[in-house]
Amino acid sequence: xxxxxxxxxxxxxxxxxxxxxxYQAEAGVSYAGSGAQERGRLAAExxxxxxxxxHGIKADLRIDLIGVSSLFATAGVRAVDALDVRLHVTLRSxxxxxxxxxxxxxxxxxxxxxxxGGGFRGSIVPCVMTKSVLVARDQVKPGLEVxxx
Amino acid sequence: MNARQRNARRIVxxxxxxxxxxxxxxSNVSVWAYDPADFExxxxxxxxxxxxxxxxxxxxxxxxxxxxxxxxGLNFVLQDALEGGVNGSLNLDSHGKSWSYLVLGLELEERAxxxxxx
Numbered sequence: 001x002x003x004x005x006x007x008x009x010x011x012x013x014x015x016x017x018x019x020x021x022x023y024q025a026e027a028g029v030s031y032a033g034s035g036a037q038e039r040g041r042l043a044a045e046x047x048x049x050x051x052x053x054x055h056g057i058k059a060d061l062r063i064d065l066i067g068v069s070s071l072f073a074t075a076g077v078r079a080v081d082a083l084d085v086r087l088h089v090t091l092r093s094x095x096x097x098x099x100x101x102x103x104x105x106x107x108x109x110x111x112x113x114x115x116x117g118g119g120f121r122g123s124i125v126p127c128v129m130t131k132s133v134l135v136a137r138d139q140v141k142p143g144l145e146v147x148x149x
Numbered sequence: 150m151n152a153r154q155r156n157a158r159r160i161v162x163x164x165x166x167x168x169x170x171x172x173x174x175x176s177n178v179s180v181w182a183y184d185p186a187d188f189e190x191x192x193x194x195x196x197x198x199x200x201x202x203x204x205x206x207x208x209x210x211x212x213x214x215x216x217x218x219x220x221x222g223l224n225f226v227l228q229d230a231l232e233g234g235v236n237g238s239l240n241l242d243s244h245g246k247s248w249s250y251l252v253l254g255l256e257l258e259e260r261a262x263x264x265x266x267x
């Protein structure tokens with residue numbers, strides 16, 4: 001096909017539906033220098049174990065080591081001996097308390113986790129999940145409404 | 150080119166560039182040869198099975214390859230490959246923009262006559 005062409009318009013419209021998915025929390029702490037990768041790995045183990053076994057949290061959880069394995073963690077790509085590593089934890093839960101506990105767990109690594117951890121940051125934001133669905137055209141009534149906060 | 154470079158296996162990034170996009174939980178990675186002379190090598194190296202087999206834990210669904218011969222490019226559509234998609238993934242890169250470098254990091258399936266002269 002080399003030229004633009006078309007067919008009749010679709011009988012349905014694509015609609016992106018938003019759902020309240022609770023809260024998404026992110027928190028991190030960094031390690032640098034000799035043994036940073038090992039210290040980061042130990043911190044990751046501590047966090048995973050404490051959230052699941054001490055606090056019994058069942059929420060969606062992801063634990064990454066930025067500098068070792070984060071964006072490509074699921075693809076199985078890892079560094080060997082990184083000297084500048086950030087533990088980065090993300091959690092999504094309907095219970096805000098789960099998010100708050102996770103932030104406290106990461107922050108507490110500064111005083112009672114592997115040596116030399118620093119640079120804690122944490123945030124909790126509302127989370128909206130979306131799904132795409134097809135809706136019959138006659139069910140859609142175009143209109144405009146301006147909402148002011 | 151020194152001896153180490155001659156012996157090291159080249160990767161896709163040595164002959165091509167790439168870009169990734171997302172729609173829902175579907176990732177789309179296109180790969181483009183810089184030099185049309187390398188397009189056959191690129192096609193031979195990057196089959197749909199190759200991509201699928203390289204990242205079995207990441208790409209949960211089917212991989213389809215589209216060949217855009219006149220532009221010396223390949224387009225891969227990776228189903229169920231974004232850990233839930235932009236609003237569902239807990240990956241920092243929830244769009245999977247970095248997936249382009251997963252593909253660019255794969256080794257080329259080179260034969261002796263694929264190497265540049267010199």
